[in-house]
Amino acid sequence: MKFVFKTIFVIIMITTDGVNAQEVYKGKVVDIESGIALPNVSITSTEDNQTYLSNLQGEFIVPNPENYVLKKSGYIDIIIQIDKNYQIIQLSSNPLELNEVIINSDQIPKQLKKSVATVNLLSSADIQRGNSTDIAPTLNRTSGVFMQSGALNTNRITIRGIGSRNLFGTAKIRAYYKDIPLTNGSGETNIEDFELMNFSRVEIDKGASSIYGAGLGGTIHLIPQNAYLKQTNINSEFSFGSFGFTKGFINFNIGAPKRSFRGIYSNTNSDGYRKNNEYKRQTFNFNSNFYLGENNDLTFLMSYVDLFAYIPSSLNESSYKNNPSSAAFTWAQSKGYEDSKRGIFGIAWNHKYSTNLKQITSIFTSFRNAYEPRPFDILDENLLAIGMRSRIIGNTILFDNDLNWTLGTELFNDNYKYSTFENLYEDFPAGTGSVKGNQLTNFKEKRAHVNVFLETNYNLTKSTVFSIGINYNQTSYKLNEKFVISPNDPDQSGSFKFKGIVSPKFGISQEVSKNSVIYANASHGFSPITLSETLMPNGQINRDLKPETGWNIEVGTRGSIVHNRLFFNMAIYRMDIKNLLVSRRIAEDEYIGINAGKTQHDGLEVSLQYNIVNKGFFTLGSLINYTFNDYIFKEFIDEDNNFSGNELTGVPKDVFNAVIDFDSKIGLYGNVNFQYIGSMPITDGNSLYSNSYKLTNFKLGYKFNIYKQIKANLFYGLNNIFDEKYASQILINANSFNGSAPRYYYPGNPINYYAGFNVIYNF
Missing domain, CATH: 2.40.170.20 (TonB-dependent receptor, beta-barrel domain)
Structure with missing residues (x-):
């Protein structure tokens, strides 16, 4: 009987040692702004310089709980301690390497560099170049995109000329708030009322997109x-x-x-x-x-x-x-x-x-x-x-x-x-x-x-x-x-x-x-x-x-x-x-x-x-x-x-x-x-x-x-x-009524200023 107990004890010890020897530490790497999983992130041990890679789902496995350097082209390097808990690690994009940034292509990780279509990215730094209220100057810095703004609540966006014949708003292009359609059932879109400082990034896809409704101008x-x-x-x-x-x-x-x-x-x-x-x-x-x-x-x-x-x-x-x-x-x-x-x-x-x-x-x-x-x-x-x-x-x-x-x-x-x-x-x-x-x-x-x-x-x-x-x-x-x-x-x-x-x-x-x-x-x-x-x-x-x-x-x-x-x-x-x-x-x-x-x-x-x-x-x-x-x-x-x-x-x-x-x-x-x-x-x-x-x-x-x-x-x-005098929006083919002249022009703002202060408190 003692022999049986000794045998069982030895088997348990061997099994336990085997499990410990095979113990691994897991985690997942995602884009800090969009939450998209990041593949092919190099995860290098600071102890022995051994490197591991994240898979298509952004997941990785490392053998030891220690400090690792995470690197990916287009992102800022970080050093993090990986322990026994399953970890979610967020990486921030590097604005100096824009052509490597992962784009939000229906949650399929895809490098901007390898995209088969014309894609423009507006980062938070691009958004913050101007004031935090009017999105028109930001969008108008993008080639192929033109936003006319008669007032903060009167706008028309065109992409490659699509939507230019719509009189009072934006139509015939598609827009999404992350994964939620902003374009209604008649093809009309409204984005100007959103808080501009809420956006971490704006991505503009030119041409029709199969996975986003095939809008003529883009998304x-x-x-x-x-x-x-x-x-x-x-x-x-x-x-x-x-x-x-x-x-x-x-x-x-x-x-x-x-x-x-x-x-x-x-x-x-x-x-x-x-x-x-x-x-x-x-x-x-x-x-x-x-x-x-x-x-x-x-x-x-x-x-x-x-x-x-x-x-x-x-x-x-x-x-x-x-x-x-x-x-x-x-x-x-x-x-x-x-x-x-x-x-x-x-x-x-x-x-x-x-x-x-x-x-x-x-x-x-x-x-x-x-x-x-x-x-x-x-x-x-x-x-x-x-x-x-x-x-x-x-x-x-x-x-x-x-x-x-x-x-x-x-x-x-x-x-x-x-x-x-x-x-x-x-x-x-x-x-x-x-x-x-x-x-x-x-x-x-x-x-x-x-x-x-x-x-x-x-x-x-x-x-x-x-x-x-x-x-x-x-x-x-x-x-x-x-x-x-x-x-x-x-x-x-x-x-x-x-x-x-x-x-x-x-x-x-x-x-x-x-x-x-x-x-x-x-x-x-x-x-x-x-x-x-x-x-x-x-x-x-x-x-x-x-x-x-x-x-x-x-x-x-x-x-x-x-x-x-x-x-x-x-x-x-x-x-x-x-x-x-x-x-x-x-x-x-x-x-x-x-x-x-x-x-x-x-x-x-x-x-x-x-x-x-x-x-x-x-x-x-x-x-x-x-x-x-x-x-x-x-x-x-x-x-x-x-x-x-x-x-x-x-x-x-x-x-x-x-x-x-x-x-x-x-x-x-x-x-x-x-x-x-x-x-x-x-x-x-x-x-x-x-x-x-x-x-x-x-x-x-x-x-x-x-x-x-x-x-x-x-x-x-x-x-x-x-102090340029200009028309910030045009009403095309305007009609005249009762002998009055047609009203084609929305005057743009003359010289104007803004100022402010921002405070961030980190707990």
């Missing part, structure tokens, strides 16, 4: 500032400036080893340069991360905006030149404004099935409640959207080479209710403003779309990546008219369902040296028709309309030279759009949507970033980019008018940007931004053009430590230094 990804692990701090800021501008901002982060929380609150107020231009906005953003063991993590995301802003609207040429601070007469008399509350909320679950297979599922909802008195009526609208996005992401070996793929679907439903009422401001004494009268309309729209997508990236060789993607979209509308003024008015209730649209994409990138690649791609995209465009004056739905569709074909190169100090990105492209949608006027205040022709978009985009000085105590950098737009109506016949061969309305011929910025170890930093915007056609007939203009902005700041745990930042900025 804007707003990456919110992630919640940091193992950090607790409060960041507060107050700024003020011209035209009664004030802003308060507070940002708090609470982080433990495997969970973190971040909340951001801002309050912005401005009287505005023009009459009827006051602006008030409060925002609150929250996100949190929970890492639940090795195979699961959860992310919660929420954003809320409360906006009240008056609307000065556009001016005719005489008022624009002689009294640019005025508001349009009818908008001033009615005191037209926008009062809206909007929010989004999402939950994302990331589950790992194996080392080479995972699934990411997001459930989200958004709402918008708005009340907008306008001179011609009062609009009351409510939007509630709900959706789900799920994809399976895998990696496999095919013919001894890596094949990365993602297969997924996106379901999205809008429930949109809107009513209009008479505006009786003309029946009341001047200064009264808008007065709500009788109801005119009451509609309810249900808008639904389904996207099914597949994208693969195959490494043909170590230096060649081939990509194939496909997106299938099915969109439908249902309209219910709940109020009819009289029996003679038609009931516009009805439904409309598009034929399914298949949008393929093909791309290839070839590494020509260690630090540079050439790439080419062809992608198909489309723009959905808004429900209002489908309605005929008799109340019937025009089922003959077709969505705008087109192909984008481009060739480009990106990389770095001069000892990794000069980064370059250049692309040439052609985009052919057919079934051009226009509004045809058939009677007084009566329009119908028609497919009127084709457009051709030829363009050149060049971006150069040079690190002139990169010393430990001082850095000096420069950025230059140039955009050349040759966009024409290839075929455009509207009744008796033949606009074929004319330049596309609302897009400048060329745009040039130059930036010089510096930073120093003593805390002094600053930058100068110069921008040139070429003239653009205002009418389809090209009979009227806007004037070109030049803007120069300047910012200077000083960072210092108040105490060991308290950091401060003082800053001062000056915009439009040379």
Whole structure:
């Protein structure tokens, strides 16, 4: 019996020793801002210099609990002690190595350098070059992107000319707040009301994306500032400036080893340069991360905006030149404004099935409640959207080479209710403003779309990546008219369902040296028709309309030279759009949507970033980019008018940007931004053009430590230094009413300043 016990004891000891000998220490490396897993991170022991690598999921295994140096090209090196607990390690990107940064390609880790499409990254440093309120100067430093801003709440963004014919907002491009669609069921997008300081990065993909809805112009990804692990701090800021501008901002982060929380609150107020231009906005953003063991993590995301802003609207040429601070007469008399509350909320679950297979599922909802008195009526609208996005992401070996793929679907439903009422401001004494009268309309729209997508990236060789993607979209509308003024008015209730649209994409990138690649791609995209465009004056739905569709074909190169100090990105492209949608006027205040022709978009985009000085105590950098737009109506016949061969309305011929910025170890930093915007056609007939203009902005700041745990930042900025008079937004093809001149112009702000201070306390 003793022999049996001795034998069992020996077996247990041997087994235990074996387990101890095989004990390993695990962890995962992620991007600190986006949370994306980082593959091929080198993890080197400080004891024996042995190096280990993270896998596609960002995971690693090391044999000993000791200090390790983590390195990845494009990221800042760190030293960390790895112990027996499963660790999540966050790496910060290095702004001096932008061409190596991992991009947010549907959570497939992908280097910017190896992407088969043109991608532009705007880092937090790019965002902080100007003030923290207006996103237009930031986006306009990106080649191929042009944002016109008539006011803080009146903007239009175009990418490669797509969306230029939309009159009052952004349409026909897609945008996402991390993984939540910001583009509604009619293809309209609003990003300007988000708190700019909430973004850690903005990624802009040019051309149609298979995995993001195949929008014609491209996709804007707003990456919110992630919640940091193992950090607790409060960041507060107050700024003020011209035209009664004030802003308060507070940002708090609470982080433990495997969970973190971040909340951001801002309050912005401005009287505005023009009459009827006051602006008030409060925002609150929250996100949190929970890492639940090795195979699961959860992310919660929420954003809320409360906006009240008056609307000065556009001016005719005489008022624009002689009294640019005025508001349009009818908008001033009615005191037209926008009062809206909007929010989004999402939950994302990331589950790992194996080392080479995972699934990411997001459930989200958004709402918008708005009340907008306008001179011609009062609009009351409510939007509630709900959706789900799920994809399976895998990696496999095919013919001894890596094949990365993602297969997924996106379901999205809008429930949109809107009513209009008479505006009786003309029946009341001047200064009264808008007065709500009788109801005119009451509609309810249900808008639904389904996207099914597949994208693969195959490494043909170590230096060649081939990509194939496909997106299938099915969109439908249902309209219910709940109020009819009289029996003679038609009931516009009805439904409309598009034929399914298949949008393929093909791309290839070839590494020509260690630090540079050439790439080419062809992608198909489309723009959905808004429900209002489908309605005929008799109340019937025009089922003959077709969505705008087109192909984008481009060739480009990106990389770095001069000892990794000069980064370059250049692309040439052609985009052919057919079934051009226009509004045809058939009677007084009566329009119908028609497919009127084709457009051709030829363009050149060049971006150069040079690190002139990169010393430990001082850095000096420069950025230059140039955009050349040759966009024409290839075929455009509207009744008796033949606009074929004319330049596309609302897009400048060329745009040039130059930036010089510096930073120093003593805390002094600053930058100068110069921008040139070429003239653009205002009418389809090209009979009227806007004037070109030049803007120069300047910012200077000083960072210092108040105490060991308290950091401060003082800053001062000056915009439009040379007081250029320019139109910051154009209303194309404006109509004249009752003999008045058409109102084409939104005046830009004259010279203006802002200043403020920021304090960070680290616990």
